[in-house]
Amino acid sequence: MDLVFRARRMITSAGITEGTVGVRDGRIVAVEPLNSALDADRVIELGANQVLLPGLVDTHVHVNDPGRTEWEGFKTATRAAAAGGITTMLDMPLNSLPPTTDVDALEVKRKTAEGRLHIDVGFWGGAVPGNLQQLRPMHEAGVFGFKSFLLHSGVDEFGHLSFPQFEAALGVMNRFNGLMIVHAEDGHSITKPTGRKYADFLASRPDEAENTAIAKVIELTRKTGARAHILHLASASALPMIAEAKDEGLDLTVETCPHYLTFVAEEIQDGATQFKCCPPIRDAANREALWQGLRDGVIDFIVSDHSPSTVELKRLDTGDFGDAWGGIAGLQVGLPAVWTQARRRGFTMFDVAEWMAHRPAELAGMQHKGQIAAGYDADFCVFAPDEAFVVQAEQLYHRNPVTAYHGMPLAGRVVSTWLRGIKVTGEEMHGDLLGREDA
Template structure:
């Protein structure tokens, strides 16, 4: 063994227990009693106040590189992910220029990322009108699936699919065995909102916008035989349709995000466009229903939807401000802060933020502390608190909806494939579909 990590508390097989984890060549090769008589050049013992977790897997990160690197970039985004306890991210295909809708664009993305990744990085492809024949070449190049919008994406180079195109693309992804991930809002139920009032912004994107679009996706999955994943679920009113689709056996999965689980519309101040995202953060009652849906398995996983921008784009007007919450560094702490208050365990958080996202994209090498998996490990202090100061975050632009919040839980040390990972040395590797 190259490394042994010993912990009085480790999340293994869905529960906490004392354990020693043995690592060789970046892979977990043994799990035994905490005082197992093994030897290795590096033998680490976690502190009494630390828990050994698998590295978080964040499958929804907008790195915006190349092309909009003033918004973010691979160096800053992956540093932030590492500091927050994530060891893997999957980069979204839009907000970069060019968007990842062709193999040539994927090559440009990889060139921008080369040598700049502090965690392991994979890539989504994009599904936009006119690139149907690009899906197979992109899939052969190892993207983890394809993202589409059913509404204006906010950037002109990534237009939405029509209802007919959604069916067509799902049929094609079904032939490929690929996953289509969907930003599900319906433009016919959305109105324009201008001004500083958060209540007006929420009213402009009602629950019906999500419910209608999600029902459209479910119907299209039923017709096409394709697989679909609902991105960033905000509205609890869509849960009955999702439950029914899952009960029917349709291949539908769903994610939500830390900001929907942390904030409530009633407490968001006017002009606080750091909280603007689409779909929007909804009511306190809605938030509780999302937590219940996580507990019963209706919602499969939690991912950050880290979507940063330059500070000047967050104008005080909810009509003109960029929609996105910068959160990749704070996702684990934010979720754990709220989860523990609601009686959920660290094992549940690891399932929602590591195991399930890994399974979503088919990363058999990630997602749990298990023999045969990558030794992506985090020494997590679940009782340590931090008060969020955007100026100290690794995000390129120092703006966050979590400013001044007190969060519980700190990732103190991280190993990536058995190697100590720090913000001083980029040791992240590229991940491709079907390969470790």
């Protein structure tokens, strides 16, 4: 073996157990009892207060590189991800210039990322008006699926689909079993917010906006037989119709995000634009219903939706929610944020690993990520669940020192992150570019 981990607590498909993990040539080759005779050039003995998790898989990250690198970049984003226990992430097709809406733009993105990755990175393509003929070529080039919006995306160069255009794109994707991932809000239910009051911003994007769009996504998924994935669910009142669609057998999956599971509207101060995101953070009862959606299996998993910007674009100077960029920067702290809330509600580290490693990898068709099992990549997060810290924005590795989590005490600390058997230190970059495994 090249590397062996011995852990009194680790997460496998069997649950929380003790054991020994053997690694050779970047892959897990053995998972055996703790007293196994497995030996290696390097043996890592985890402390009694540490848990060996599979490396997390975050399928929803906005890197914004190239084109808006003052917002974020591959070096900074992947460094922050690694510090948060993430070993694999998928980059969204918008907020970079050019957006990833054809094969040429995908190649630009890959060239930009190459050699600048602390972890493994793959890419989503975009489904926008006028690019139906680009969907299959991008699929064949290895994108993991296609991002679409049902209202203005926030940037003019990434157009949104009307419902007929969305249906047409689903029909095209169904011919090659492509996956549509969708920002499901209906613009007809949304008004333009102004001013510093969070309550006014929240009222401008009501539950109805999400619920109407999600109902339409379900209808068109049923009609076309295509695969669809609802992004960043914030409206818990949509859960019953999602549950019914799943019970019906539709190929529909759903994610939510740490910020919707952590923050509540009642506690967001007026002018605190670091909390602005779309859909918005809703009230405490909604948060509890989202946790119940996870418990019931209606929500499939949790990803960051890391959507950073410069400090200036968050308009902290004026606190105007109408002018501020909408997005939460939380790539590095998602695991402790989720664990802090999850353990209060009786969930275990096994649940967290399912939500943040196994199931995102499963959605993306990654057959060697997200689990501690023989044949999988030797991607690990060593986590100390009982240690605590207070988030300091200036100490995080993403590019701009602004985050909604600043000043928040969290439980759980990432001790180390390992990519294919190599410890990620921030000094050398060993991340690979990923394509869909069946491409």
